Amino acid sequence: MLSNLITLKKSTFSSLGRYFSIKLPDEPSFLEQVGLYFDQAAKYTDLPQGLLKYIKGCNVVLSVKFPIELTRNGKSDLHVVEAFRAQHSHHKLPTKGGIRYSEDVCQNEVEALASLMTFKCACVDVPFGGGKGGIKINHRKFTEEELQRITRRFTVELLQKKFIGPAIDVPAPDYGTGPREMGWIMNTYTAYNPDDINGHGVVTGKGIRQGGIRGRAQATGLGLYFAVRETMKLEKNAKSIGLSVGLKDKKVIVTGLGNVGYWAAHFFNDLGKSKVVGVSEWNGAVYNPDGLDVEALLKYKQEHGTLLNFPGAQNIPNPEDIMSMDCDILLPCALEAQINKTTAPKIKAKVIGEGANGPCTFEGDRILNEKGCIIVPDLYANAGGVTVSYFEWLKNLSHVRFGRMTKKYEENSKSILVDKLETKFGKKFTDREKKLIVQGAGEEDLVNSGLESTMVDSFKQIEEIKNTQKISYRMAAYILSIKKIALSYTDVGLWP
Ligand SMILES: NC(=O)C1=CN([C@@H]2O[C@H](COP(=O)(O)OP(=O)(O)OC[C@H]3O[C@@H](n4cnc5c(N)ncnc54)[C@H](O)[C@@H]3O)[C@@H](O)[C@H]2O)C=CC1
Numbered sequence: 203m204l205s206n207l208i209t210l211k212k213s214t215f216s217s218l219g220r221y222f223s224i225k226l227p228d229e230p231s232f233l234e235q236v237g238l239y240f241d242q243a244a245k246y247t248d249l250p251q252g253l254l255k256y257i258k259g260c261n262v263v264l265s266v267k268f269p270i271e272l273t274r275n276g277k278s279d280l281h282v283v284e285a286f287r288a289q290h291s292h293h294k295l296p297t298k299g300g301i302r303y304s305e306d307v308c309q310n311e312v313e314a315l316a317s318l319m320t321f322k323c324a325c326v327d328v329p330f331g332g333g334k335g336g337i338k339i340n341h342r343k344f345t346e347e348e349l350q351r352i353t354r355r356f357t358v359e360l361l362q363k364k365f366i367g368p369a370i371d372v373p374a375p376d377y378g379t380g381p382r383e384m385g386w387i388m389n390t391y392t393a394y395n396p397d398d399i400n401g402h403g404v405v406t407g408k409g410i411r412q413g414g415i416r417g418r419a420q421a422t423g424l425g426l427y428f429a430v431r432e433t434m435k436l437e438k439n440a441k442s443i444g445l446s447v448g449l450k451d452k453k454v455i456v457t458g459l460g461n462v463g464y465w466a467a468h469f470f471n472d473l474g475k476s477k478v479v480g481v482s483e484w485n486g487a488v489y490n491p492d493g494l495d496v497e498a499l500l501k502y503k504q505e506h507g508t509l510l511n512f513p514g515a516q517n518i519p520n521p522e523d524i525m526s527m528d529c530d531i532l533l534p535c536a537l538e539a540q541i542n543k544t545t546a547p548k549i550k551a552k553v554i555g556e557g558a559n560g561p562c563t564f565e566g567d568r569i570l571n572e573k574g575c576i577i578v579p580d581l582y583a584n585a586g587g588v589t590v591s592y593f594e595w596l597k598n599l600s601h602v603r604f605g606r607m608t609k610k611y612e613e614n615s616k617s618i619l620v621d622k623l624e625t626k627f628g629k630k631f632t633d634r635e636k637k638l639i640v641q642g643a644g645e646e647d648l649v650n651s652g653l654e655s656t657m658v659d660s661f662k663q664i665e666e667i668k669n670t671q672k673i674s675y676r677m678a679a680y681i682l683s684i685k686k687i688a689l690s691y692t693d694v695g696l697w698p
C-alpha cells in the first residue's frame with residue numbers, strides 16, 4: 203500500500219526535473235515524505251477529509267528568475283539566478299520561515315520546508331503560518347558584494363509580488379544565510395517602504411544593531427538542547443534505550459558546525475555536561491572518543507576552512523561516515539536526507555535530535571524506529587529558532603527592548619526585600635548571593651526563559667499524545683499540530 207503510494211507520487215513528479223530536492227534512489231522526495239507523515243498522523247484525528255486536504259497542501263509558491271551581472275576570469279556576463287518562496291498556510295499571519303542559499307534549492311524543497319514551518323509553529327504555539335524561501339546558489343562561490351546584490355534583488359522580486367512584509371511574510375536565516383543577509387533584506391524593504399513604522403519586523407534573525415534580539419543566534423541550538431533534555435529526563439525513555447537518565451557524560455555527534463550545530467554542541471557541552479565526540483562539515487569530519495573542545499574546533503574551522511587535522515582528533519575524510527561512529531546521541535544539523543536507507547542501518551546512536559529540517563528520510567526514520575531509537579522530530583526539536591523569531595518580531599512591533607522598563611524596577615524592589623530579610627534574621631547574604639537574588643531580567647534572560655518554557659510545555663503536550671496513542675514522538679507532534687491548525691479554521695469558519 204505504502205510502496206504503491208510512493209510509486210504513484212514519484213511518477214506524478216518524474217517529468218518535472220528541477221522540481222525535485224535532494225533525491226535518493228527508491229525514496230520519496232522531501233515533500234512526499236512530509237505528506238506521508240501528515241497522512242499517517244491524520245488517521246489519528248477525526249477531522250473531515252476536505253479540511254485535512256486543505257491543511258496539507260501548500261497554498262502558494264512564487265518561483266522567480268532574475269539576472270545578476272558577474273565578472274569571472276576578467277569577463278563580465280549575466281548570470282540567471284533561480285529563487286523560490288513558498289507560503290504553505292495562511293491560517294495565521296504573517297507566514298514565517300527562513301531563506302536558504304544552497305545549490306539543492308528547488309520548488310519541492312521549499313514547499314516541504316514551508317509545510318514543516320506550519321506544523322512547527324502550531325506545535326510550539328507560535329502564531330504564524332508556515333513559509334520558506336531559497337535561492338539556488340552555492341554561497342561559497344560568490345563574493346560578499348555579489349551576495350548582497352543577489353539578496354537585495356530577490357527582496358525586490360518579493361516586494362513586487364507582495365510576498366514580503368511585517369504583516370505578510372517574514373523571512374529569517376536558514377542554511378547558508380544569517381544576520382548579514384537579514385540586514386540586507388530589511389534595509390531593502392525599508393528603503394522601498396519608508397513609511398512602514400514596523401519595517402524592522404520584516405525579517406527576524408537580524409543583528410542586534412538592526413533591531414534583532416539577544417538570544418536569536420543561539421535559539422535553535424539551545425531549543426534543541428532543551429528538547430533532548432526533556433526527552434532524556436524520562437526514566438521510561440532512558441530505560442528503553444539502555445542509557446541512564448539525563449545528558450551528563452552522554453557521547454554526542456553533531457553533523458554541520460554552522461549556526462544550529464555549533465550552538466547545539468556548545469549547550470550540550472556547557473549545560474548538559476555531555477561529551478561531544480564527533481563533528482562533521484561538508485569537507486570532512488573529526489572524532490575523538492575522549493571529547494572535542496567545541497570552542498577550539500569552531501575557531502579551527504574559521505581559520506582553516508575545514509575540521510580536518512584538528513589537533514588530537516581522528517580525521518574522517520567522508521563526512522557521512524561520522525554518523526556510524528560510536529555515540530549515544532546524534533544531532534543532524536546540516537541539510538535534509540542525511541539519515542537515509544543507506545546510512546540509517548549503520549547508526550549507533552540511540553537518540554536522534556533533529557536540528558536540521560528533514561534530516562531523516564521516510565525510510566531512514568522507519569529503520570531507526572525499528573532499531574528502537576528515540577527520534578526527537580524536527581517540527582518540535584528545532585522550533586527554538588522560530589520561537590525566538592516570534593519574540594524578535596514582537597520586539598520590533600512594540601519598538602522597545604524586552605526588560606528595558608522592568609529591569610531596574612525589579613532590582614530596586616528586590617534590594618528592599620533583601621535588606622528587610624537581613625534585618626529580620628540578623629544575617630547577611632554574601633555579595634554573590636545578593637547579586638544573584640537582586641539581578642533583574644534583561645532581554646536575553648527573558649528570551650531564554652520564554653524559549654525554555656515553550657520547549658517544556660510543548661514537550662508535555664507531545665508526550666501526552668504519545669502515551670495515549672503509543673506512537674512515535676514524530677507522529678505525536680504531527681497530530682498535535684494538525685489538531686491545532688484545524689481548530690483555527692473550525693473556530694471561525696471559512697470566509698469569503
Ligand atoms: N538557523 C536556524 O535558526 C534554523 C535552522 N534550521 C535547519 O538547520 C539546518 C542547518 O541550518 P543552519 O545551521 O542555519 O545553517 P548554516 O549554514 O549556518 O550551517 C550548516 C552547516 O552545515 C555544513 N554542511 C554542509 N553540508 C554538510 C555535510 N554534508 N555534512 C556536514 N556538514 C555539512 C555547512 O558547511 C554549514 O557549516 C538546516 O536544515 C536548517 O533548515 C532549523 C531551524 C532553525
Ligand SMILES: O=C(O)CCC(=O)C(=O)O
Nearest residue numbers: 299300374376587588591
Ligand atoms: O526563525 C524563523 O522564522 C524560521 C526558522 C526556520 O527557518 C526554521 O525553523 O526552519
